[in-house]
Amino acid sequence: MEQNWNGLKSQCMHCRACGLCETRHNVVFGVGNPQAEVLFIGEGPGENEDLQGEPFVGRAGKLLDLMLEAVGLSRKHNIYIANMVKCRPPQNRDPLPEEQEACAHWLAEQIRLISPKIVVCLGRIAAFHFISPDFKVTRQHGEFIEKDGILYMGMFHPAAILRNPNQKPVAFDDFVTLRDKVQEICTHTTLTFD
Ligand code: URA
Numbered sequence: 753m754e755q756n757w758n759g760l761k762s763q764c765m766h767c768r769a770c771g772l773c774e775t776r777h778n779v780v781f782g783v784g785n786p787q788a789e790v791l792f793i794g795e796g797p798g799e800n801e802d803l804q805g806e807p808f809v810g811r812a813g814k815l816l817d818l819m820l821e822a823v824g825l826s827r828k829h830n831i832y833i834a835n836m837v838k839c840r841p842p843q844n845r846d847p848l849p850e851e852q853e854a855c856a857h858w859l860a861e862q863i864r865l866i867s868p869k870i871v872v873c874l875g876r877i878a879a880f881h882f883i884s885p886d887f888k889v890t891r892q893h894g895e896f897i898e899k900d901g902i903l904y905m906g907m908f909h910p911a912a913i914l915r916n917p918n919q920k921p922v923a924f925d926d927f928v929t930l931r932d933k934v935q936e937i938c939t940h941t942t943l944t945f946d
Pocket of ligand 1: 795807808
């Protein structure tokens, strides 16, 4: 497992499969516990993530960390966080379909090695890919959908919550729903409040 994970990461760090490699500062492979039972998937690195090489370290990431922490989850202990694409799309545009396609195998392999019980899709790009191309975040956020033994849930992207702060209470309810499901099915996950 260790070997495979480290091997995957070092290959990914040299990826040149799409044009995003030309403008990136860092490949953002992911962060957290690779043995976690809960995997969060965002869209792609922004400016701060590109500079620091870690997902969700800007304002949206701070909000994500706060909501995680409130329900006993954290990137330090019991979840893993990755993105649909590992390199920053210029001007923070959505990753193009061909960029997502070129990158998809890295995430597929991460999912295979982590073997999560729950996958949380942050925003529509991840939800389109993993749940359904018709997924409507505003209507279907917080619902669990089972596929091949994994429970998927779509949530509001934290950047969308920052743009629309009145969504915060509803968005936070999804973290509570997630915590309840973690307590129900994730037998190896200890919720941490430190
Ligand atoms: N938004 C994302 O979707 N991913 C990040 O890593 C940062 C911001």
